[in-house]
Amino acid sequence: MRALTIDPSRPGTLGVTDVPDPEPAEDELLVDGLAVGICGTDREIAAGEYGTPPPGRDRLVLGHESLGRVREAPPGSGFDTGDLVVGVVRRPDPVPCGACAHGEFDMCRNGRYTEHGIKEVDGFASERWTIEADRAVRLDPVLSEAGVLLEPTSVVAKAWDQVDKVGGRAWFEPRTVLVTGAGPIGLLAALLGVQRGLDVHVLDRATGGPKPDLVRDLGATYHSEDVRTVSDAVQPGVVIEATGASQVVLDVLSATKAYGVTVLTGVTSAGRHLAFDVGAVNREIVLENDVIIGSVNANLGHYRAAADALARADLAWLGRLVSRRVPLERAPEAFEPHDGDVKVVVDLAR
Known part of the structure; x- marks a missing residue:
């Protein structure tokens, strides 16, 4: 074969x-x-x-x-x-x-x-x-060709599961999520955010092509400005980073409001050096009880949650x-x- x-x-x-x-x-x-x-x-x-x-x-x-x-x-x-x-x-x-x-x-x-x-x-x-x-x-037979999206959806199902588990250490009721990156992982993360009833904002540098319409048709808001401008405007309680771009990763580390959870799902290539005020970011994370998590892969529970999410989409x-x-x-x-x-x-x- x-x-x-x-x-x-x-x-x-x-x-x-x-x-x-x-x-x-x-x-x-x-x-x-x-x-x-x-x-x-x-x-x-x-x-x-x-x-x-x-x-x-x-x-x-x-x-x-x-x-x-x-x-x-x-x-x-x-x-x-x-x-x-x-x-x-x-x-x-x-x-x-x-x-x-x-x-x-x-x-x-x-x-x-x-x-x-x-x-x-x-x-x-x-x-x-x-x-x-x-x-x-x-998979539900109705998914047909869209079933090929299950594995990437399982990755973001895990990310959201981690958000719930970390946020559950104290009262946690986020209303706004910022997703950085409108590739498949970012768009699927936004889908699950919308299904949770959250106010979803997606940031990507593309200003044309299919991405802005895909975000808007999902019922989310599309942005192409820098992370700081968008985060200051929407005050997200959750950030899901899906670009792996070095500068974006640094910017999202302090992008949430107090008691925020940031999930890094994009894998960054080594070798790029950027100026970074570690002290200022550390101070904000500590004083606001923020959490930064890395998330990759998925287990069977995440696959099944992803299958349910796709069947509802x-x-x-x-x-x-x-x-x-x-x-x-x-x-x-x-x-x-x-x-x-x-x-x-x-x-x-x-």
């Missing part, structure tokens, strides 16, 4: 290649691949920045934002042929840390987890794939997040930036 693979140690080796057909174990689903989303992580692996193939192999099958349909399911698995499913990305260490042992593998303490399409386990960018039944999440709006679809045979084209891109998807069934 065909799959999108790469030798992560050699930039420029991304390509569609032949790989062996998967053979499911007794506890695994056999799944027909429908689509995979392409994100910054995939592009960084393609650039040779990181990524590890399975032991004993040179090439890794990419794709961690999956969508597939069950072809075969073992008896008693809870799945049936034809179910729409997504595979959970992270797998805990076989000898897990305490967090992994309690199902919180997104909070792994020892770093010996593996991840589909990223670290030591093949991803889902292939015509067929297998997944343990307890590592698969069933406007399907037409979700469909507009997928701005470009590329067939598997031309999958490398999905890594080339185009004006107006929001979420680019590789169609595995074409």
Whole structure:
């Protein structure tokens, strides 16, 4: 069968290649691949920045934002042929840390987890794939093609879960959220904020293209000014940072009102040095009881919360997040930036 693979140690080796057909174990689903989303992580692996193939192999099958349909399911698995499913990305260490042992593998303490399409386990960018039944999440059939958004939605479902847990240390009733970045993660974070009944503001530097309309049609407010101007105007109780841009990250550290919670979800590249008044920011965080958290990955509970959120969303709006679809045979084209891109998807069934 065909799959999108790469030798992560050699930039420029991304390509569609032949790989062996998967053979499911007794506890695994056999799944027909429908689509995979392409994100910054995939592009960084393609650039040779990181990524590890399975032991004993040179090439890794990419794709961690999956969508597939069950072809075969073992008896008693809870799945049936034809179910729409997504595979959970992270797998805990076989000898897990305490967090992994309690199902919180997104909070792994020892770093010996593996991840589909990223670290030591093949991803889902292939015509067929297998997944343990307890590592698969069933989607509402109504989601259809929009189901490929589940994995990024799980990331922001976790971010909101962390907001609730941290805010719950004292009385906490935020009314306004500022999301920095109107890429897929930012837009999905805004979606969940709107579903919570919050006054949602999204900041992005784009002044044209689809992003402003996507935000407004969600019922949120779009901004293109700097962080300080927007935060001073809206006084957010929660900030979700989804750009990973160094200056934006620094700016949001002091962007909330008192007792604010800021969640950093964007991964910043090292090597850029900026002037930073640590004392002033530290003083504000301490005196206002603010909290800054980093959040990445998701566990099964977050995937299920994300599936519920997507099922409640406007399907037409979700469909507009997928701005470009590329067939598997031309999958490398999905890594080339185009004006107006929001979420680019590789169609595995074409």
